[in-house]
Amino acid sequence: xxxxxxxxRARLFGSIGNTLLTVAMLALFASYLPVLLRWAxxxxxxxxxxxxxxxxxxxxxxxxxxxxxxxxxFGRYPFEEQWRPLIALLLTIxxxxxxxxxxxxxxxxxxxxxxxxxxxxxxxxxxxxxLSLVPTDLWGGLxxxxxxxxxxxxxxxPIAVALALGRxxxxxxxxxxxxxxxxxxRGVPLVSVLFMASFMIPLFLPGxxxxxxxxxxxxxxxxxxxxxxxxxxxxxxxxxPDGQEQAAKSLGLGYWQTSLLIVVxxxxxxAIPAIANLFIGLFKDTSLVGIVGLTDLLLATKQALGDPQxxxxxxxxxxxxxxxxxxxxxxxxxxxxxxxxxxRQHRSS
Amino acid sequence: xxALAISPTRLARGRHDPAFRALATQLIVLAxxxxxxxxxxxxxxxxxxxxxxxxxxxFLWQAxxxxxxxxxxxYGPSASFGRALLVGLLNTLVVAxxxxxxxxxxxxxxxxxxLSRNPLVSPLARLYVELIRNTPLLLQLYLWYAVLTQMLPxxxxxxxxxxGVYLAKSGLHFPVLQHGAWLIPAAGLAGLIAWAGHGVWAxxxxxxxxxxxxxxxxxxxxxxxxxxxxxxxxxxxxxxxxHLTRFGFSGGGMITPELTALLIGLSLYNxxxxxxxxxxxxxxxxxxxxxxAAALGLSRGQTLRLVVIPQAMKVAVPPLASQYLNLAKNTSxxxxxxxxxxMSIGNTIINQTGQAVEVIAILMSLYLTLSLAISTFMxxxxxxxALQGAS
Numbered sequence: 087x088x089x090x091x092x093x094x095r096a097r098l099f100g101s102i103g104n105t106l107l108t109v110a111m112l113a114l115f116a117s118y119l120p121v122l123l124r125w126a127x128x129x130x131x132x133x134x135x136x137x138x139x140x141x142x143x144x145x146x147x148x149x150x151x152x153x154x155x156x157x158x159x160f161g162r163y164p165f166e167e168q169w170r171p172l173i174a175l176l177l178t179i180x181x182x183x184x185x186x187x188x189x190x191x192x193x194x195x196x197x198x199x200x201x202x203x204x205x206x207x208x209x210x211x212x213x214x215x216x217l218s219l220v221p222t223d224l225w226g227g228l229x230x231x232x233x234x235x236x237x238x239x240x241x242x243x244p245i246a247v248a249l250a251l252g253r254x255x256x257x258x259x260x261x262x263x264x265x266x267x268x269x270x271x272r273g274v275p276l277v278s279v280l281f282m283a284s285f286m287i288p289l290f291l292p293g294x295x296x297x298x299x300x301x302x303x304x305x306x307x308x309x310x311x312x313x314x315x316x317x318x319x320x321x322x323x324x325x326x327p328d329g330q331e332q333a334a335k336s337l338g339l340g341y342w343q344t345s346l347l348i349v350v351x352x353x354x355x356x357a358i359p360a361i362a363n364l365f366i367g368l369f370k371d372t373s374l375v376g377i378v379g380l381t382d383l384l385l386a387t388k389q390a391l392g393d394p395q396x397x398x399x400x401x402x403x404x405x406x407x408x409x410x411x412x413x414x415x416x417x418x419x420x421x422x423x424x425x426x427x428x429x430r431q432h433r434s435s
Numbered sequence: 436x437x438a439l440a441i442s443p444t445r446l447a448r449g450r451h452d453p454a455f456r457a458l459a460t461q462l463i464v465l466a467x468x469x470x471x472x473x474x475x476x477x478x479x480x481x482x483x484x485x486x487x488x489x490x491x492x493x494f495l496w497q498a499x500x501x502x503x504x505x506x507x508x509x510y511g512p513s514a515s516f517g518r519a520l521l522v523g524l525l526n527t528l529v530v531a532x533x534x535x536x537x538x539x540x541x542x543x544x545x546x547x548x549x550l551s552r553n554p555l556v557s558p559l560a561r562l563y564v565e566l567i568r569n570t571p572l573l574l575q576l577y578l579w580y581a582v583l584t585q586m587l588p589x590x591x592x593x594x595x596x597x598x599g600v601y602l603a604k605s606g607l608h609f610p611v612l613q614h615g616a617w618l619i620p621a622a623g624l625a626g627l628i629a630w631a632g633h634g635v636w637a638x639x640x641x642x643x644x645x646x647x648x649x650x651x652x653x654x655x656x657x658x659x660x661x662x663x664x665x666x667x668x669x670x671x672x673x674x675x676x677x678h679l680t681r682f683g684f685s686g687g688g689m690i691t692p693e694l695t696a697l698l699i700g701l702s703l704y705n706x707x708x709x710x711x712x713x714x715x716x717x718x719x720x721x722x723x724x725x726x727x728a729a730a731l732g733l734s735r736g737q738t739l740r741l742v743v744i745p746q747a748m749k750v751a752v753p754p755l756a757s758q759y760l761n762l763a764k765n766t767s768x769x770x771x772x773x774x775x776x777x778m779s780i781g782n783t784i785i786n787q788t789g790q791a792v793e794v795i796a797i798l799m800s801l802y803l804t805l806s807l808a809i810s811t812f813m814x815x816x817x818x819x820x821a822l823q824g825a826s
Contacts (some may be wrong), residue, residue, distance in 0.1 A: 097552050104553055111555040259461035263468065273806035274799045275764035277778055282799070285791035289482045290475045370571040377573075377771055384574055400581035408570045408578075415569035 137395045150399040151406045154390040158407065161226015161381040161389070167218065171229040174209040177202060178229075182236055186425060199240065206233070222300040226381030228410070230300075234372040234382065238307035239315070239365055245308070246315035250353075251345055253320055264316070271313035276374055280306045284378045303375045311368050318364055322357030323349060355429045362422030366415045383407060479792065488789045495520075501783060503775045505691055516784055523780030524801060530697055530776065531763045531805070537702035538762060542709025549714050560710070567707035573768055575704055580696040580772045591679060599676050603684060607695050608677035611688040612668055622664035630657035650740070693774035697766075705762050712758060716751030717743060748820050756813030760806055767802075777801060 099105045129145025133152055140147035151158075160168045181202040185195045210229070213219035225233075252264030271279070283306035287297055297305075326349050334344040354361075376385030387407045391400050483490060495517035503510055507525045510518060549560035567575070584604055587593065593603035599610040612619075633653045640646075677687030720743050728738040770779035781798045785791045 094554065097554055100552075107551075107553055108555060111553070111559075115555075257457055257461050259465055263464070270799075270803065273760075273803040275767035275778070275802060277767040277770065278795065278798055278802060281778075281782065281785075282795050285785060286795060289479050289792065292478050293482060293485060366569070370569075373571040373573045374768070377768075384571065384577070388577065398585060400585060401578070404574060404578040404581065408566075408574055411571060411574065412566060412569040416565075 137399070140399070147399045147402050148406075150396055150402050154393075154396065154403070155406075157227075157390045158383070158387050158403070159227045161230065161386040162224050163226060164218075164220060164224065167212075167220060170209045170212070170217070170220075171225070171227070174206045175229040175232055177209075178206060178232055178236055183421070186421070188425070188429065222298050225300065227386045228383050230380065231369070231372050231383040234304060234307055234375060234380075235365065235369040237304050238311050238368055238372070239361075241304070241308035242312040242315045245312035246319055247350055249312060249316035250319040250323055251350075253316065254323060268313045268316055271310060272317075276306075276310050276371055277377055279310045280374060280378045282306070283309075299378070299380060303378060303380055307368070307372065307375075311364065314364055314367075315361065318357050318360035319350075319353055321360055322353030322355070325356045326352045358422060358426050358429065362418060362425075366418050369414060369418065370411065383410065483792075486789075490790070490793070492793055494784075494788050494790055494793070499784070499787075501787070503780065504773075505694065505775055516788070519780050519784065520777070520797065523775060523777040526775055527766050527769075527777040527805075530694070530701065530766045530769065530774070533698055534701040534705065534762050534766065535759050537698060538705035538709055541702055541706035542713060545706050545710025546713030546717070549710060550717060564707045564711060567704055568711075572700065572704045572765055573771055576696060576700040576768055576772055579700045580692065583692040583696050593684075599674070599687070601677060601684065602695075604692065605683050605689070606692045607690040608684045609688050609690075610674040610676045613673050613675050616668075618664050618668060619661065622660040626657045626660040629660070630654075691774070693769070693772055696772055697769050697774050701762060701765060704765075705758060708758050708761075709755065712751050712754045713747070715754075716747035716749075719750045720746045745820070752813065752817045752820055756810060756817065759813065760809055763805055763809055764802065 097104070098108045125145050127145075129143055131140045131143045131145065131147050131149045133149065135143075135147075135149040135152075137147070140149055156165065156168060160171050163171055181198055184190065185198060190198070208214060208217070210225060211220060211222070249264045249268055252260045253268065255261050255264070280303060283302045284299065287302050287305065291297065330348055330352065331344055334348040339347070372382055373384040375382050376388070379385075381389065384407060387403050391397055391403055496515050498513050499516045499519040500512050501519070502512055503519065503522055505526060506522045507529070508518075508522060510522050545560055545563065548556050549564065551557045551560070583602075587602060587604045589604065593601045593608075595601055601608040630653050633656050637649070637653065675686050675688075677684045677689070724742055724746065725738060728742045733741065766776055767778040769776035770782060773779070777798060781794050785794050788794070
């Protein structure tokens with residue numbers, strides 16, 4: 087106890103420089119913390135209130151969140167039907183967690199993913215089973231953000247595995263194509279890929295075939311993240327010991343059997359931290375679809391701020407959305423660390 | 436390429452020969468790729484004709500007919516589309532280079548603060564890194580833009596950051612020298628050359644005599660001309676100060692709120708990543724190195740400069756390079772807050788001419804070139820750092 091206090095004292099006031107730093111930090115806290123607390127907590131308006139009441143109170147107007155959270159979370163999806171995106175969102179999250187838990191074989195994972203995809207589309211789009219039809223341009227908010235991130239990374243997986251194997255291939259043409267694809271995509275910004283998808287996909291397809299805006303953005307995100315995912319998987323491939331491949335070959339397995347049954351599964355496990363980081367980045371980057379006009383969580387917030395009465399509370403609105411993103415991203419990184427620990431136990435046991 | 440050379444004996448073995456299979460696989464993949472490209476190109480040609488969109492790069496020489504809010508070179512609505520793209524490219528380069536410098540400086544502070552033993556400083560730095568890294572950059576840009584354009588007081592009550600520097604809704608206003616401003620960067624350049632020259636001489640001398648090179652003469656040579664000329668200019672030449680009129684500020688220099696928000700947002704966002712990279716680099720230097728330095732009698736400053744930083748840089752430079760690449764690509768988010776960068780001007784041109792294919796091809800090749808330039812420079816720097824450590 088005394089030892090801890092002494093070491094704390096040494097760390098706070100150990101040298102002249104450190105003492106000055108401590109004093110400066112205390113002065114900073116003393117002058118700004120009260121202002122911050124008064125704004126965010128004591129003078130804030132918490133529950134439903136008019137904008138005028140908010141201004142009169144002088145602090146943060148969390149009443150904005152109370153007033154607009156349905157618009158922020160679900161965008162322009164019809165108000166009475168918003169239980170549908172909510173269920174679709176929860177279903178997606180449950181399925182992703184189940185799929186990542188490594189408790190199920192790949193056949194049940196694929197079957198679950200396809201069934202989940204069908205269920206989400208039926209729920210969101212409707213038009214069957216007595217659900218009213220909601221076209222994709224009304225989808226929005228948090229469900230859209232999650233669908234784009236999850237759909238993007240799942241769609242990218244087969245392409246990325248092919249590219250990662252292609253980059254290590256002994257065949258010059260295939261290696262060349264993989265390298266050029268990966269390096270070109272990694273050299274351009276996601277915004278430009280989104281623009282390309284939204285302007286050029288209609289031009290590149292036969293005249294009668296129309297792809298809607300949501301699907302175009304999803305294609306762009308998939309193609310973009312495939313290049314980064316391929317590099318993460320290649321890192322995993324390099325870490326798989328050579329003996330594994332040699333053992334597989336000596337058992338008489340061919341290239342595809344060796345790759346898909348022996349090497350790639352181990353590489354994916356080794357690449358879990360890198361893939362999780364990539365997914366966090368992708369989850370944040372889905373906010374860029376707002377630039378091509380999709381109402382994701384961030385653009386829905388901006389649209390909620392379009393109401394002239396509430397326009398001046400953008401700080402509160404953005405802080406609330408930032409909190410949502412922080413919660414999601416922290417959860418992903420926590421979960422991936424847990425997963426990593428479990429695979430390590432798996433390997434050692 | 437041995438796979439392409441087929442001898443007659445091999446041909447006889449037919450489809451089970453590995454070389455034949457390799458060649459066949461590659462040919463099939465190439466044919467599939469060519470087929471896809473041809474299919475897309477045919478569709479494209481048909482669609483362009485059906486929508487009567489022109490093709491080719493002729494539009495680059497036509498009058499653009501739109502205004503651009505900020506331009507480094509002379510530009511008006513009668514200038515060509517090509518010139519508009521050049522304006523956008525320069526604006527992108529401005530943001531990218533200033534952003535790299537600012538985020539490196541801020542990143543150093545974050546990295547050192549998160550390694551601090553002071554229990555008040557390091558948790559604050561950790562909190563900053565976690566909050567920044569877990570929210571989208573676009574959200575942060577919107578936030579800064581809202582703060583700068585909505586929450587600041589009117590021009591008459593604009594806060595004065597430094598004497599003559601005002602942060603107002605209309606942007607960041609600052610005083611500029613009326614004439615002879617070019618002398619300051621010239622002095623800076625002269626100082627840089629003197630510093631580099633002294634460095635070469637000092638290293639050679641250190642190698643001859645064995646005495647360690649001193650740091651301060653080089654720093655003096657670097658800063659002295661700059662400080663002297665800046666002081667001389669500040670005293671003798673007159674400043675064009677921003678002053679308040681009925682319609683806001685007039686005179687002086689001004690940075691638009693779009694650019695200010697973009698620079699603040701990009702720098703603070705990337706500073707969190709740069710800080711983590713530097714922290715990781717410094718932590719990678721083994722304890723034994725510090726103990727050995729202490730045993731040799733090196734002071735704390737010498738240990739840091741001669742032992743820790745050179746080894747930390749070797750670890751930190753490759754991830755730092757990819758962070759700078761990210762920053763350069765992220766400048767394209769400027770379009771969301773209305774800063775006229777390459778992407779946003781390209782978008783305007785697509786809307787005006789409809790020639791999406793050509794414009795996007797130009798944009799992508801420019802971004803690719805920029806990425807390539809940054810990674811070439813960082814590879815060169817990395818090779819230099821690595822070599823110094825190895826010798």
